Amino acid sequence: MVSSNFDxxxxxxxxxxxxxxxxxxELQNQSRINIPVYLCIGQxxxxxxxxxxxxxxxxxxxxxxxxxxxFLAFGGDKKSLLLEIMGDGEKGxxxxxxxxxxxxxxxxxxxxxSGIMGEQGYLGVGYSLATNRPTIIVFGDATLEEDYIGPIxxxxxxxxxxxxxICEDNGLxxxxxxxxxxxxxxxxxxxxxxxDFSEMDDDPYLIESRLRTYDFSQPLFLNIRVQRKNRHVGAxxxxxxxxxxxxxxxxxxxxxxxxxxxxxxxxxxLKLDSEPCF
Numbered sequence: 386m387v388s389s390n391f392d393x394x395x396x397x398x399x400x401x402x403x404x405x406x407x408x409x410x411e412l413q414n415q416s417r418i419n420i421p422v423y424l425c426i427g428q429x430x431x432x433x434x435x436x437x438x439x440x441x442x443x444x445x446x447x448x449x450x451x452x453x454x455x456f457l458a459f460g461g462d463k464k465s466l467l468l469e470i471m472g473d474g475e476k477g478x479x480x481x482x483x484x485x486x487x488x489x490x491x492x493x494x495x496x497x498x499s500g501i502m503g504e505q506g507y508l509g510v511g512y513s514l515a516t517n518r519p520t521i522i523v524f525g526d527a528t529l530e531e532d533y534i535g536p537i538x539x540x541x542x543x544x545x546x547x548x549x550x551i552c553e554d555n556g557l558x559x560x561x562x563x564x565x566x567x568x569x570x571x572x573x574x575x576x577x578x579x580x581d582f583s584e585m586d587d588d589p590y591l592i593e594s595r596l597r598t599y600d601f602s603q604p605l606f607l608n609i610r611v612q613r614k615n616r617h618v619g620a621x622x623x624x625x626x627x628x629x630x631x632x633x634x635x636x637x638x639x640x641x642x643x644x645x646x647x648x649x650x651x652x653x654x655l656k657l658d659s660e661p662c663f
Contacts, residue, residue, distance in 0.1 A: 391437055391438070391589075391593055392589060392590070392634075392637075392638055392641065392642070393642070393646075393650065394433075394436075394437040395430065395433045395434050395437045395589045395634075396433075396634070396638055396647070396650050396651065397650050397653065397654075398432075398433035398436055398437060398457070398458045399429045399430050399433040399631075399634075400650060400651050400653065400654040400655055401457060401463075401653075401654045402425065402429040402432070402433065402453065402454045402457050402458060403426065403429055403631070403654070403655065404654040404655050405453065405457060405463060405466075405467070406424050406425060406426050406429070406453065407426075407655075408467075409422055409424065409453075409467075409470065410424070410620050412471070413619070413620055414620070417471065418470060418471060419472075420470070420472070420484045420485060421484070421485060421486075421618045421619065422470060422485045422618065422619060422620075423450050423451040423452075423453075423485050423486065423617075423618055424451070424453070424613075424615045424619075424620070425451050425452075425453055425454040425613070426613065426614045426615055427611065427612050427613040427614035427615070427623075427626065427629070427630065427631075428454070428553055428555070428587060428611035428612070428613050428630070429454045429458075430587050430589055430630045430631075430634060431454070431551070431553055431587050431592070431609055431611060432454035432455045432457075432458040432459075433454070433458045433589070434587075434589040434592045434593060435455075435458070435521065435551065435592070435596075436455075436458035436459045436460075437458075437589075437593075438592070438593055438596050438597070438599075439519075439521070439549075439596065439599075440458075440459055440460070442519050442600075442601065443494070443518075443519070444494075444518070444519040444520055444521045444549070444601070445494040445495075445496070445509070445512060445513070445516075445518050445519070445520045445521070446459060446493065446494060446495040446496065446520075446521050446523070447495075447496050447498075447505035447506075447508055447509030447512070447520065447521070447522045447523070448495065448496075448498060448505060448521075448523040449498055449505060449523050449524050449525055449528065449553075450485075450486040450498050450500060451525070451553075452488060452495075452498065452523065453466065453485070453488070455495065455521075455523060456478075456488050456490060456493075456495060459490075459493045459495065460492065460493050461478065461488075461490040461492065461493050461495060462478065462490065462492065464476075465477060465478040465490075466478050466488060469481065469483055469484065469488060470484060470485050472484075478490055479497055483497050486498055486499070486500055487499055487500070494518075496508065496509075496512075502527070502528050502531050503524060503528045503531035503533060503534050505522055505523070505524065506522055506524065506528070506531075506533065506534055506537045506550075507533055507537050509521075509522040509548065510522070510537045510540060510541055510546060510548060513541075513546045513547060513548050514544060514546060517546075517547065518547070519547045519548075519549075519601040520546075520547060520548045520549070521548075521549045521551060522548060522549070522550050522551070523551045523552075523553065524550075524551075524552055524553070525552065525553055525554070525555070525558075526552055526553075526554040526555065526556065526557075526558070526563060526571065526608075527557075527558035527559075527566070528552075529552065529571055529574055530558075530566065530567060534574070535574060535577070535578060538550070538574070538575060538578040538580055538604075538606070539578040539579070541578075541580070541604040542578055542579040542580055542604055545603055545604070546604055547601035547602065547603075547604070548601075548604045548605075549599070549601065549604070549605050549607070550575075550580070550604065550605070550606040550607065551607050551609060552571055552606070552607070552608045552609065553609055553611050554571065554608050554609060554610050554611065555610075555611050555612060555613050556610075557617075559617040560616075560617070571584065571606070571608040572584060572608065575606040575608075580604055580605070580606045581603065581604070581605050581606065582605075582606045582607075582608070583595050583605075583606075583607050583608070584607070584608040584609075584610070585607070585608075585609060585610070586609070586610045586628070587609050587610060587611045587612075587630050588630075588633070588634075589634060590637065592607070592609065595607065611630075612626040612627055612628055612629070612630065613626075614626060614629075635647060
C-alpha cells in the first residue's frame with residue numbers, strides 16, 4: 386500500500402523542478418546564462434520520490450554534477466540556486482564558484498560536486514563514517530567505471546554505514562552506450578562487494594515500495610533506470626526516449642486522485658503547456 390499523500394508530494398516536487406529547469410532553458414535562449422548547464426528534465430521524478438520518502442530522516446546529500454533536482458526536492462533555496470547558475474558571487478548558493486555543477490546548501494546538508502567523476506562517493510562515505518548520519522550518494526552509470534567506486538562500496542559494507550547509493554542509469558556516458566564500455570553490470574559490482582541491491586525503472590511507486598521500510602540501518606544500492614530528455618549538457622534534445630516518466634506518472638496519478646487534483650498541483654508551477662509559472 387502506498388504511503389498516504391506520497392504521490393501528491395512527488396508530483397508537487399517534480400512539477401517545481403520541471404518549472405525551474407524550463408526557466409533555465411528560457412534564460413539560456415536569452416543568452417543570460419553563459420556556462421554549461423546540466424539539466425535533469427525527464428529524470429526529475431527520482432529526486433522527487435527520494436525526498437518524499439526520506440527527507441524526514443534528514444540525510445546528508447552528496448550528488449553528482451546533475452543535481453538541481455536534489456537541491457530543490459530536498460528543500461534547497463531556489464533563488465540562491467538560480468543566482469548561482471547566473472554567476473552571482475554574493476547570493477549564489479556557492480557564491481558563484483559552483484555554477485550548475487557545484488551546488489551547496491547548509492540548510493539541507495547538500496555538498497557540491499567539483500566535476501571529478503565519483504568524488505561524491507568517497508567524500509560521502511567518509512562523511513557517513515565520521516558522523517554516522519544517514520547519507521545519500523548519487524551518481525550516473527558512467528561513474529561506476531571509476532576505479533575507486535568498488536572499494537568504497539566494500540568499505541561501506543565492512544563498516545555497515547548508513548548510506549543509500551543511487552545510480553541514475555540512462556545507459557549513456559555522454560553519448561557512449563553501456564554495452565560499448567563494459568561487460569559487467571551495476572548488479573555485478575554491488576553484489577561483488579556484498580551490498581543489498583535493487584534495480585528498477587524510475588517509477589515513483591516502485592521506488593516507494595522498495596524504500597518504504599528502509600531505515601539506513603545498512604547500506605543499500607539502487608540502480609534506477611532513467612530517460613533524460615536533454616543531452617549530457619545544455620538544451621539539445623536527446624531524441625527519442627524509451628519512455629516519458631512525466632506522462633506515465635500522470636496516468637497513474639489521475640487514476641488514483643483524479644484529473645482535477647493533478648491539474649491543481651501541476652498548475653502551482655506549470656501552465657498547461659508546461660511553461661514555468663515563475
